[in-house]
Amino acid sequence: MENPTRTAQFLAMMEERRRDLRERHARVLPPKTTFTWEIGCGHGHFLTAYAQAHPQEICIGVDIVSDRIERAVKKRDRAKLANLHFIHAEARLFLETLPPDTTFSRLFVLFPDPWPKARHHKHRIMQPDFLADAAKRAGEGARLYFRTDFTPYYTDTKGVFESHPDWTLLSVEGAPGNETWPYERETVFQSRAAAYHSLVAGLKSRPAIV
Numbered sequence: 292m293e294n295p296t297r298t299a300q301f302l303a304m305m306e307e308r309r310r311d312l313r314e315r316h317a318r319v320l321p322p323k324t325t326f327t328w329e330i331g332c333g334h335g336h337f338l339t340a341y342a343q344a345h346p347q348e349i350c351i352g353v354d355i356v357s358d359r360i361e362r363a364v365k366k367r368d369r370a371k372l373a374n375l376h377f378i379h380a381e382a383r384l385f386l387e388t389l390p391p392d393t394t395f396s397r398l399f400v401l402f403p404d405p406w407p408k409a410r411h412h413k414h415r416i417m418q419p420d421f422l423a424d425a426a427k428r429a430g431e432g433a434r435l436y437f438r439t440d441f442t443p444y445y446t447d448t449k450g451v452f453e454s455h456p457d458w459t460l461l462s463v464e465g466a467p468g469n470e471t472w473p474y475e476r477e478t479v480f481q482s483r484a485a486a487y488h489s490l491v492a493g494l495k496s497r498p499a500i501v
């Protein structure tokens with residue numbers, strides 16, 4: 292049975308997190324900004340290297356585990372990268388609290404938690420509702436880059452894109468004319484994987500990046 296006090300405490304805590312994130316966004320995202328986003332950045336290996344190679348882009352990595360973000364921030368500080376930010380946040384809450392005029396141009400989701408058991412699939416980030424919300428913040432020509440070493444997650448995610456009203460697949464394994472990735476840097480989980488699968492998606496009915 293629902294405990295009204297605990298529910299109220301939970302709602303208050305979520306509201307405080309939203310407030311914190313909005314303040315955080317305001318510090319790093321000037322009005323009408325387009326940024327490059329990584330979900331589940333871990334210790335920040337990929338995005339630090341990416342931001343170094345793309346100094347003109349604002350890059351933001353988010354992770355739900357605070358000590359991973361602390362290590363990522365140290366990495367960023369050592370590299371003295373003013374265009375790179377790591378934020379301790381759950382991906383959906385981060386998205387929900389973005390300023391209204393902010394969009395992303397590239398979204399990297401690299402080796403997200405696979406949640407292998409069917410009853411846990413609801414925890415996966417690559418779900419139709421999350422992708423619908425992300426599409427609202429995807430700028431013109433935006434791309435989503437997904438990579439996993441868990442074959443069923445790859446197959447399920449491909450299926451989600453195939454029937455999604457907002458996204459279309461631009462690169463899948465074994466298909467001709469695949470779009471290449473703009474940047475490669477091995478992540479920690481990638482270095483441990485015997486093999487992995489990748490796909491690229493873009494918004495439907497929007498022009499491609501040339």
Ligand SMILES: C[S@@+](CC[C@H](N)C(=O)[O-])C[C@H]1O[C@@H](n2cnc3c(N)ncnc32)[C@H](O)[C@@H]1O
Pocket residue numbers: 330331332333334353354355356359380381382383401402403404416478479480481
């Ligand atoms: C399997 S690790 C992969 C880390 C890194 N991308 C790599 O390839 O080495 C998945 C990461 O996603 C983070 N994560 C899981 N769910 C998340 C969510 N909903 N929002 C943000 N980060 C999340 C975890 O804390 C973890 O650091």
